[in-house]
Amino acid sequence: MSYLALYRKYRPQAFSEVRGQDHIVTTLKNQLKAERIGHAYLFCGTRGTGKTSVAKLFAKAVNCESPVDGSPCGKCPVCQSIDRMTSMNVVELDAASNNSVDNIRDIIDSSKYAPTEGRYKVFIIDEVHMLSTSAFNALLKTLEEPPAYVIFILATTEVHKIPITILSRCQRYDFKRITTDVIAGCLKDLMESEGIEHEDKALKYIARVADGSMRDAESLLDQCIAFYIGKALTYDRVLEVLGSVDVEVFARLLRFVGNGDVSGCMNILDEVMQSGRELTQFVTDFAGYLRNLLLAKSVDDPTEVLELSKENMELVIHEAEVAEKEQLIRYIGILSELSNRIRYASQKRLLIEVELIKLARPETQEDYSSLLDRIRVLENKLENGSFTVKTAERDDEGETQSEEASFNPSDTELTKALPEDILQVAEHWQMIASNMSSKDKLAATMLADATPAEENGKLVVYFKNTLDLETMRYKREVNGVEQPSRMDILKNVISELTGLDIMMDAGSGENERNLKNRDIRKRKQVNFNIKKID
Numbered sequence: 001m002s003y004l005a006l007y008r009k010y011r012p013q014a015f016s017e018v019r020g021q022d023h024i025v026t027t028l029k030n031q032l033k034a035e036r037i038g039h040a041y042l043f044c045g046t047r048g049t050g051k052t053s054v055a056k057l058f059a060k061a062v063n064c065e066s067p068v069d070g071s072p073c074g075k076c077p078v079c080q081s082i083d084r085m086t087s088m089n090v091v092e093l094d095a096a097s098n099n100s101v102d103n104i105r106d107i108i109d110s111s112k113y114a115p116t117e118g119r120y121k122v123f124i125i126d127e128v129h130m131l132s133t134s135a136f137n138a139l140l141k142t143l144e145e146p147p148a149y150v151i152f153i154l155a156t157t158e159v160h161k162i163p164i165t166i167l168s169r170c171q172r173y174d175f176k177r178i179t180t181d182v183i184a185g186c187l188k189d190l191m192e193s194e195g196i197e198h199e200d201k202a203l204k205y206i207a208r209v210a211d212g213s214m215r216d217a218e219s220l221l222d223q224c225i226a227f228y229i230g231k232a233l234t235y236d237r238v239l240e241v242l243g244s245v246d247v248e249v250f251a252r253l254l255r256f257v258g259n260g261d262v263s264g265c266m267n268i269l270d271e272v273m274q275s276g277r278e279l280t281q282f283v284t285d286f287a288g289y290l291r292n293l294l295l296a297k298s299v300d301d302p303t304e305v306l307e308l309s310k311e312n313m314e315l316v317i318h319e320a321e322v323a324e325k326e327q328l329i330r331y332i333g334i335l336s337e338l339s340n341r342i343r344y345a346s347q348k349r350l351l352i353e354v355e356l357i358k359l360a361r362p363e364t365q366e367d368y369s370s371l372l373d374r375i376r377v378l379e380n381k382l383e384n385g386s387f388t389v390k391t392a393e394r395d396d397e398g399e400t401q402s403e404e405a406s407f408n409p410s411d412t413e414l415t416k417a418l419p420e421d422i423l424q425v426a427e428h429w430q431m432i433a434s435n436m437s438s439k440d441k442l443a444a445t446m447l448a449d450a451t452p453a454e455e456n457g458k459l460v461v462y463f464k465n466t467l468d469l470e471t472m473r474y475k476r477e478v479n480g481v482e483q484p485s486r487m488d489i490l491k492n493v494i495s496e497l498t499g500l501d502i503m504m505d506a507g508s509g510e511n512e513r514n515l516k517n518r519d520i521r522k523r524k525q526v527n528f529n530i531k532k533i534d
């Protein structure tokens with residue numbers, strides 16, 4: 001069996017098989033049924049949205065001997081000769097490679113002869129915006145007075161490049177980007193006809209990468225099938241073939257960037273390189289991830305606008321809460337500029353490294369937006385008490401001494417916390433989290449999502465995931481000096497609020513132990529409250 005690319009094999013044979021362009025298909029079918037056919041059509045829209053497929057269907061439908069509900073029958077001699085591309089009635093021209101006035105003159109010459117079979121001569125000009133000015137002028141003359149049996153279908157991805165004189169003579173149809181769900185559904189049908197086992201998640205992923213283009217989706221699916229011939233198409237295999245990076249990796253990278261941790265960023269880049277991912281795609285995907293965060297921050301219900309799997313949706317919503325809008329906008333700006341440059345660069349890795357440093361260290365950039373970031377970094381240092389003030393003063397002996405003054409509330413005398421105290425702290429957890437937010441918004445959000453528990457006289461904070469846990473424990477280094485972690489700051493905040501010295505620990509995840517502890521905590525709280533009433 002000869003191998004036929006999926007998008008050729010499954011090119012729609014009837015209007016009902018065209019996906020995601022219902023508004024266009026309905027109008028065209030109505031015209032066909034009423035026999036009110038125009039002489040010039042303009043199909044606009046991004047690549048792979050079905051412009052050429054619909055043009056070919058229309059060309060067949062106007063000539064078909066026995067159309068069914070406006071669609072071509074596919075069986076009559078006219079339909080079949082068009083399918084075999086032997087018909088003189090349908091002429092296709094790719095203006096991307098044939099854009100001269102001579103190419104258009106050939107078309108105009110052949111339009112002078114009425115069709116020998118069927119009723120219409122249909123000229124399909126793809127990428128019509130590529131035509132030269134003289135070619136457009138020649139075309140315009142024919143469009144002004146076309147023979148009754150001639151139909152022009154002009155297709156373009158860049159409608160703004162079409163002269164207004166041409167536009168005004170065409171019926172315009174805008175092809176929409178096809179939604180992920182529609183594409184995924186179509187891919188599922190294909191896989192079922194091909195009899196290939198698959199995970200829905202895998203198809204959904206391909207659909208998302210295709211970004212509204214059915215043709216891209218089908219050729220991506222082709223790539224994946226070809227790579228694992230005879231095997232089931234799983235999500236992991238799709239990720240393997242398409243060289244995609246997991247959302248979790250982006251989340252970690254963003255945290256490193258936010259922490260100003262350049263070596264952490266470089267480690268992730270290493271990971272990405274070692275797994276054989278394509279770097280251009282990596283940059284585009286990271287920008288896409290940030291865009292999702294920004295969207296999630298900007299709308300009331302992110303689940304309505306983001307097309308993500310359930311797990312990724314949860315992660316994105318959580319990460320969006322901790323990210324700052326201005327920061328995201330600055331990052332997206334840098335990355336989209338990078339993704340333009342990187343495509344043809346030979347030193348891709350070097351380029352990415354430089355840009356990651358720019359992101360992580362706003363002090364290396366001098367424009368206004370990075371200034372906001374630099375202020376944020378300074379504010380955090382001040383609020384966290386990690387800002388070291390060096391004072392030089394003369395003492396009695398007249399020698400110059402250098403003294404470091406560092407803010408630390410735990411210098412004052414604190415009472416050792418009892419298990420009951422810790423339970424009280426756990427009970428007022430949201431209050432503690434909101435107290436953190438004036439010092440560190442990221443920490444506050446992670447704490448709000450965390451579960452506190454009392455274990456052996458210690459306050460143990462269980463974070464939602466290991467990423468949160470690592471971020472809370474992370475100690476940044478400035479000029480070789482280790483800065484307090486967010487956990488250290490949390491300990492100070494709790495001490496300030498309660499006057500207690502509390503032993504603390506942290507964990508992550510919703511494991512069984514954690515849930516059990518939560519129950520114990522609740523029970524103990526009840527007892528404790530009763531005692532208090534007594």
Ligand SMILES: [Zn+2]
Nearest residue numbers: 064073076079
């Ligand atoms: Zn037919």
